[in-house]
Amino acid sequence: xxxxxxxxxxxxxxxxxxxxxxxxxxxxxxxxxxxxxxxxxxxxxxxxxxxxxxxxxxxxxxxxxxxxxxxxxxxxxxxxxxxxxxxxxxxxxxxxxxxxxxxxxxxxxxxxxxxxxxxxxxxxxxxxxxxxxxxxxxxxxxxxxxxxxxxxxxxxxxxxxxxxxxxxxxxxxxxxxxxxxxxxxxxxxxxxxxxxxxxxxxxxxxxxxxxxxxxxxxxxxxxxxxxxxxxxxxxxxxxxxxxxxxxxxxxxxxxxxxxxxxxxxxxxxxxxxxxxxxxxxxxxxxxxxxxxxxxxxxxxxxxxxxxxxxxxxxxxxxxxxxxxxxxxxxxxxxxxxxxxxxxxxxxxxxxxxxxxxxxxxxxxxxxxxxxxxxxxxxxxxxxxxxxxxxxxxxxxxxxxxxxxxxxxxxxxxxxxxxxxxxxxxxxxxxxxxxxxxxxxxxxxxxxxxxxxxxxxxxxxxxxxxxxxxxxxxxxxxxxxxxxxxxxxxxxxxxxxxxxxxxxxxxxxxxxxxxxxxxxxxxxxxxxxxxxxxxxxxxxxxxxxxxxxxxxxxxxxxxxxxxxxxxxxxxxxxxxxxxxxxxxxxxxxxxxxxxxxxxxxxxxxxxxxxxxxxxxxxxxxxxxxxxxxxxxxxxxxxxxxxxxxxxxxxxxxxxxxxxxxxxxxxxxxxxxxxxxxxxxxxxxxxxxxxxxxxxxxxxxxxxxxxxxxxxxxxxxxxxxxxxxxxxxxxxxxxxxxxxxxxxxxxxxxxxx
DNA sequence: GACCTGCTGCGGCATG
Numbered sequence: 001x002x003x004x005x006x007x008x009x010x011x012x013x014x015x016x017x018x019x020x021x022x023x024x025x026x027x028x029x030x031x032x033x034x035x036x037x038x039x040x041x042x043x044x045x046x047x048x049x050x051x052x053x054x055x056x057x058x059x060x061x062x063x064x065x066x067x068x069x070x071x072x073x074x075x076x077x078x079x080x081x082x083x084x085x086x087x088x089x090x091x092x093x094x095x096x097x098x099x100x101x102x103x104x105x106x107x108x109x110x111x112x113x114x115x116x117x118x119x120x121x122x123x124x125x126x127x128x129x130x131x132x133x134x135x136x137x138x139x140x141x142x143x144x145x146x147x148x149x150x151x152x153x154x155x156x157x158x159x160x161x162x163x164x165x166x167x168x169x170x171x172x173x174x175x176x177x178x179x180x181x182x183x184x185x186x187x188x189x190x191x192x193x194x195x196x197x198x199x200x201x202x203x204x205x206x207x208x209x210x211x212x213x214x215x216x217x218x219x220x221x222x223x224x225x226x227x228x229x230x231x232x233x234x235x236x237x238x239x240x241x242x243x244x245x246x247x248x249x250x251x252x253x254x255x256x257x258x259x260x261x262x263x264x265x266x267x268x269x270x271x272x273x274x275x276x277x278x279x280x281x282x283x284x285x286x287x288x289x290x291x292x293x294x295x296x297x298x299x300x301x302x303x304x305x306x307x308x309x310x311x312x313x314x315x316x317x318x319x320x321x322x323x324x325x326x327x328x329x330x331x332x333x334x335x336x337x338x339x340x341x342x343x344x345x346x347x348x349x350x351x352x353x354x355x356x357x358x359x360x361x362x363x364x365x366x367x368x369x370x371x372x373x374x375x376x377x378x379x380x381x382x383x384x385x386x387x388x389x390x391x392x393x394x395x396x397x398x399x400x401x402x403x404x405x406x407x408x409x410x411x412x413x414x415x416x417x418x419x420x421x422x423x424x425x426x427x428x429x430x431x432x433x434x435x436x437x438x439x440x441x442x443x444x445x446x447x448x449x450x451x452x453x454x455x456x457x458x459x460x461x462x463x464x465x466x467x468x469x470x471x472x473x474x475x476x477x478x479x480x481x482x483x484x485x486x487x488x489x490x491x492x493x494x495x496x497x498x499x500x501x502x503x504x505x506x507x508x509x510x511x512x513x514x515x516x517x518x519x520x521x522x523x524x525x526x527x528x529x530x531x532x533x534x535x536x537x538x539x540x541x542x543x544x545x546x547x548x549x550x551x552x553x554x555x556x557x558x559x560x561x562x563x564x565x566x567x568x569x570x571x572x573x574x575x576x577x578x579x580x581x582x583x584x585x586x587x588x589x590x591x592x593x594x595x596x597x598x599x600x601x602x603x604x605x606x607x608x609x610x611x612x613x614x615x616x617x618x619x620x621x622x623x624x625x626x627x628x629x630x631x632x633x634x635x636x637x638x639x640x641x642x643x644x645x646x647x648x649x650x651x652x653x654x655x656x657x658x659x660x661x662x663x664x665x666x667x668x669x670x671x672x673x674x675x676x677x678x679x680x681x682x683x684x685x686x687x688x689x690x691x692x693x694x695x696x697x698x699x700x701x702x703x704x705x706x707x708x709x710x711x712x713x714x715x716x717x718x719x720x721x722x723x724x725x726x727x728x729x730x731x732x733x734x735x736x737x738x739x740x741x742x743x744x745x746x747x748x749x750x751x
Numbered sequence: 752g753a754c755c756t757g758c759t760g761c762g763g764c765a766t767g
Contacts, residue, residue, distance in 0.1 A: 087757090088755095115758045136756090141758090142759060147760095249752095294753060323755060350754045351755070354755090371753090375754090519759095525756095585754095587754085674752090
């Protein structure tokens with residue numbers, strides 16, 4: 001774990017291959033960044049794995065590749081010497097451009113290997129595998145299942161495997177997938193390749209080290225860049241929805257009218273209209289990113305901003321960017337941002353949060369209070385990148401209008417308070433650690449199918465040894481595994497079949513799944529409509545979105561009318577139109593908040609400081625929220641009866657609150673989760689207290705019992721093929737610590 | 752009351 005002292009770094013440059021040194025001089029670089037010097041020493045003096053954690057644009061790629069190319073420069077063995085694994089094709093294309101001249105100077109071939117990369121370049125690499133391959137996890141998967149013999153020839157002899165954006169793999173099914181593929185590459189190789197992880201600044205570096213090398217995390221050399229965070233300028237602006245607005249969400253979906261209506265029928269302006277006014281006045285003329293939080297808000301805001309440009313008779317410089325827009329439209333915008341010739345503001349979801357090079361922007365804005373520090377930091381990394389320029393962040397908070405009918409939760413102004421809590425934790429340097437992934441069994445099923453496809457057949461024992469043990473599926477024991485195999489072989493699943501000698505082979509369903517092109521990714525893509533105008537694809541809408549001939553839709557920052565519907569090819573032909581409705585892209589989940597964020601919200605309620613970065617309206621909202629908090633004595637009061645409903649204030653993160661809610665469901669109480677606790681509809685305190693007492697008094701709550709009451713347990717592409725007992729056991733294992741705190745919570749909430 | 756990500760191999764044809 002030790003990193004060399006700075007004194008020993010001075011000779012780092014001299015350790016590099018002469019051709020690398022010449023390339024560095026040709027770039028006109030005066031010196032190496034500290035993180036690069038440290039990586040050179042770690043890679044060339046050490047023999048183990050390395051984790052490089054530094055902010056965007058800190059030169060991580062060069063930190064890894066300068067020493068790695070030095071180390072492999074004289075290699076003659078066949079097979080790729082370096083694999084670079086990236087979560088994004090676009091990132092591979094960027095990195096290819098950055099590595100091209102360096103590799104050319106070293107006479108080391110480098111090949112892009114993803115779905116859109118040139119087949120002939122890939123074929124050439126198959127004929128003569130050498131040098132560096134830049135590849136996606138799904139392309140590795142494809143190589144394993146479609147050309148296993150080549151997989152071994154190409155991948156097994158690698159000296160280094162570089163994994164970029166490691167933080168994006170620390171939770172979720174795709175991270176489990178990559179970890180499993182790395183393990184399978186190791187299993188083919190005579191000696192394990194050294195792993196080099198590149199990561200943004202993250203909460204728990206040891207977690208990342210454990211992901212990178214599960215068998216020996218303590219021996220991963222962790223190099224963290226000394227943070228040279230730029231000056232931070234921030235503002236939190238508060239906006240209240242107008243009075244008498246039945247449903248601000250509905251209002252957001254109605255695009256502003258094209259013509260000014262008669263003065264007696266002025267449409268109600270909603271908070272988003274005022275936010276758009278401010279964005280238009282503040283951001284015009286420079287490059288910026290506006291994070292909208294949802295595709296719907298992105299479209300709604302982009303439409304409002306474009307209209308302001310039209311009204312002011314100036315060229316539009318605000319464009320939407322999200323995952324449902326066609327690649328062409330997105331790339332046009334990315335190029336426009338990077339070029340920097342025309343002032344450009346992208347209104348985006350998290351699409352522009354990581355990876356892809358769009359240059360440095362002047363400021364970042366966020367519509368709606370953020371829920372995670374990890375993404376706020378990542379977004380801030382897009383601004384203030386040139387020396388001497390500050391990082392600018394504006395948060396636009398929307399709060400409901402308060403009338404006499406308003407409820408307690410509305411009056412607490414949680415969004416404003418959460419924004420203040422976010423800023424406090426941002427300044428304190430807090431970042432959420434990775435949460436456990438519920439998709440472990442589903443992803444294991446994927447890998448079982450993949451290994452069998454790769455090898456034709458395999459016995460249960462070697463299959464277990466290959467996939468399980470330390471690594472992504474460590475929580476699956478031998479009996480779980482045996483149960484899973486039996487389930488997958490059952491007549492209603494038919495993923496597997498077993499030969500008389502015990503060899504596992506693909507069953508009829510398993511065969512179909514593996515043959516399909518969509519097998520390579522461990523995540524699902526829902527069915528969608530394709531929107532086209534004059535043969536050009538604008539993007540996609542969920543198939544669940546109701547459309548008719550004549551439907552109006554705001555999409556890609558413009559307004560359209562649906563002219564034709566082709567059910568067979570799932571295509572909508574649209575034409576420009578003046579009216580529009582902003583579509584819903586649907587999904588009924590919400591981004592979880594961490595324990596510490598909610599605890600900080602409580603601290604914000606209890607304090608009486610007036611943060612200087614709040615505008616006047618934000619200050620008013622904060623102070624009104626605090627007043628409500630004090631009026632109800634919420635520092636000590638945990639139960640509040642509000643008409644027929646009972647509030648339980650828990651002040652815990654989303655996951656702990658949800659687990660407590662599941663424990664209550666077990667006891668027969670239905671409830672809804674929100675940031676500060678639970679709502680029990682049509683419930684009285686006297687009904688709840690005996691149940692809480694019982695929970696608090698129980699010697700031990702068995703997590704398996706609670707698991708019975710969890711809705712949508714597990715997750716992942718193959719969740720429906722996970723045996724129910726295994727799904728419950730996994731949930732119980734992952735949530736056992738929270739079940740223990742649920743008893744403490746029951747005691748706290750008792751009145 | 753949420754977001755994002757990825758994709759083979761082959762036959763048949765036109766082209767240089």
